[in-house]
Amino acid sequence: MKLRARLALTLGLATISLLVLLGWAQSRWQSKMRVDALAEAAVHRMESGGRERCEANPERWPGERGARRLRRPPGPPRQALPRHRVFAYDAKFVSANPDSPAFPSELARQLRAGSEVATDRSPDQRRTEVAVRMPWTEGPCSVLLMRSKGPPSWFSGAVLMPAFLVALVVILVALFAAGPIVRRVRQLTDSVRGLGSDSEEPIHVEGNDEIAELGAAFEQSRQTIQAQLASLREREAALRNYIANTTHDVMLPLSVLQGHLVSLQQRIEAGDALDANSMVPSLEESQYLGSLLHNLNAAARLEANDGLSHRDPIDLNRLAERVVDRHQPIAKRKQIGLDVAVPQAAIEFPGDLTLLEQALGNIVQNAIRYNRANGHVAVILEGSVDRWALRVVDDGPGISHADRERVVEPSFRGSEARTRHPHGMGLGLHIASDVANRHGLRLELRDTEGGGLTVELIHAG
Amino acid sequence: MSNRILLVEDDVALGQQVVQTLSQAGFDPHWVQDGDAARDLDPDDYRVIVLDLMLPGTYGMDLLKRYRVKSEVPVLILSARDDTADKIRGLKLGADDYVTKPFFPEELIARIQACLRRPNLVGTERLVVGAIQVDLERREVSNAAGSLSLTPVEFEILALLARRKGSAVTREALVDAALDPAQDGSRRTLDVHISRLRNKLGKDAIQLETVWGIGYRLSGGA
Incomplete structure (x- = not known):
């Protein structure tokens, strides 16, 4: 059922209920007033000579005319005295007048129970019967019975018809008055339906009532949902981009690796003698692939968060040793000396274990990958918990000053960082720089004394 | 003391390689391929335990917890997931170190030797x-x-x-x-x-x- 019809019907039913209740209450009140008026009039009549006339001739009292001659007692009028008939009875409810009806048993019960006035409706519900005990108990006229028509029952047409008419009017008024409300609700409904589409239309309902508040709440929700949708789309685009870039980045070293393996196979088929160094390029490329995937994973994590998702106490001594152990096999195969020195007491630092290890791993890997045969790489951790430096020193070719500044710029991101420039150091050093920034560390690149590059992660305390 | 090393690794190819590497390095590897089989082994029967995390049956972390209740034997985690939470949880549960896959055999041996070396550093005159x-x-x-x-x-x-x-x-x-x-x-x-x-x-x-x-x-x- 529509809102307007429901509202009108509700108001109509409420009005009918209220009016019927009022009608019933008024009917009861009128009935009581009638009874009181009849009782007072009966007592007044008897005390003003009626008793003497009744007791003088009880067989005929009150007679044809007297039966309807009950008059209003003196005093302010309170209730119109209804037309009625009156009959006299003795204290045992027996009338000397043979025309009198038998005294109603219910009224007799009430009077015996001690009431001065008893009232009831006739068995056909059409008359009101009132019995009044006179101030005396002797004689044939000590109880009067009066019978009058009505009053109409509370549910009669006289009460219900006006109620229905009023209810009808209320319903019509409600239907008319609910129009603007319904229009605003429909406006709100249309706006909310628009949420499903890509509409940027804001939800707005005029006014300052509850419907307007509802509209404002919907608008707030719309903005939240749209922001979340935008974020999800952004993430989805980033994920697609990540997959595409990862595929591209992995394909390159994979192709190089395949090339090395094919070359090896051809040499074997041609009967060439293979030495220990024959496999080095393949092994190096396979390690580069693993490192690249770790880097891409780290880059995705760094792009997804502004800060750090983990901060646990990290044993930097062990981290440095682990990174050196990881790169030692390739360094040996490339005849590059790789050594690590850590202080005797462990240095703990709160940070993201994976990211810090990846950052140091990138620096060490670059130092090995772009070094020369018989070159050297040294990883040195010095200082204490409050102030330390983690230094990777190499005697390789180093990188230009311009490139050093570029790779540590915060804006050096995305595809530019992913390329192998310079010499493939881009992504690795960029990640190292980003990780350092997030840990409050300083990343410095400088020339090694005697040639080469020194990269230092510094915790200045 | 024996050179027995417990390897808990479900991947057959990697397990075979690691067993070969350990043997060549002079260790005596005992290879178990699922977590349930490793549950009831006595960790003190080994010098080092090399533990993969993603195992069929009992999960690697649960094995680590179980071993740590009764033993201080060095445990080295083999982690395929590049996830900080896993590594930190492993270290907090008492693992001595971890090695992230992929790894060179020499790296694994170096980490095992580092685990074995550590307790001997102190208190020697x-x-x-x-x-x-x-x-x-x-x-x-x-x-x-x-x-x-x-x-x-x-x-x-x-x-x-x-x-x-x-x-x-x-x-x-x-x-x-x-x-x-x-x-x-x-x-x-x-x-x-x-x-x-x-x-x-x-x-x-x-x-x-x-x-x-x-x-x-x-x-x-x-």
Whole structure:
């Protein structure tokens, strides 16, 4: 059922209920007033000579005319005295007048129970019967019975018809008055339906009532949902981009690796003698692939968060040793000396274990990958918990000053960082720089004394 | 003590490679392929446990917890996931170290040897590094040729290197430990002391290596 019809019907039913209740209450009140008026009039009549006339001739009292001659007692009028008939009875409810009806048993019960006035409706519900005990108990006229028509029952047409008419009017008024409300609700409904589409239309309902508040709440929700949708789309685009870039980045070293393996196979088929160094390029490329995937994973994590998702106490001594152990096999195969020195007491630092290890791993890997045969790489951790430096020193070719500044710029991101420039150091050093920034560390690149590059992660305390 | 190593790894190819690597390195590997089979083994029967996390049956972390209740045997986690939470959880549960896949066999052996080396670093008064013996209490040094007469500075240098046998020690650390900064405690002075020390060590001087970019290392210890 529509809102307007429901509202009108509700108001109509409420009005009918209220009016019927009022009608019933008024009917009861009128009935009581009638009874009181009849009782007072009966007592007044008897005390003003009626008793003497009744007791003088009880067989005929009150007679044809007297039966309807009950008059209003003196005093302010309170209730119109209804037309009625009156009959006299003795204290045992027996009338000397043979025309009198038998005294109603219910009224007799009430009077015996001690009431001065008893009232009831006739068995056909059409008359009101009132019995009044006179101030005396002797004689044939000590109880009067009066019978009058009505009053109409509370549910009669006289009460219900006006109620229905009023209810009808209320319903019509409600239907008319609910129009603007319904229009605003429909406006709100249309706006909310628009949420499903890509509409940027804001939800707005005029006014300052509850419907307007509802509209404002919907608008707030719309903005939240749209922001979340935008974020999800952004993430989805980033994920697609990540997959595409990862595929591209992995394909390159994979192709190089395949090339090395094919070359090896051809040499074997041609009967060439293979030495220990024959496999080095393949092994190096396979390690580069693993490192690249770790880097891409780290880059995705760094792009997804502004800060750090983990901060646990990290044993930097062990981290440095682990990174050196990881790169030692390739360094040996490339005849590059790789050594690590850590202080005797462990240095703990709160940070993201994976990211810090990846950052140091990138620096060490670059130092090995772009070094020369018989070159050297040294990883040195010095200082204490409050102030330390983690230094990777190499005697390789180093990188230009311009490139050093570029790779540590915060804006050096995305595809530019992913390329192998310079010499493939881009992504690795960029990640190292980003990780350092997030840990409050300083990343410095400088020339090694005697040639080469020194990269230092510094915790200045 | 036996060289028995428990390897809990479900991947057959990787498991075979690791078993071969461990055997070649002189260890005696016992390979178990699922977590449930590893549950009831006594960890103290092994010198080191190499534990993969993603296992069928009982999860690797649960095995680690179970082992740590009754044993202090070194546990090395093999982690395929590059996830900080996993590594940190493993270390907090008592793992000694971890190795992230993919790894070179030499890396795994180096980490296992690091696990085995750690407890032996403290509380030793007499250090033996190859042919060189350093008595820290008596402040005496000897080799196959007999007792060596070292200056206090030379002794401090050799003692520090012997305590960190096999590890590179920076020049700065040696200067701080052995030289008086008020009396020419420079790196150049250190090199002079090292040169003299090498002369006194004779044929064992080869154990006292110069480590490029760092300083020195006393190698040759088991």
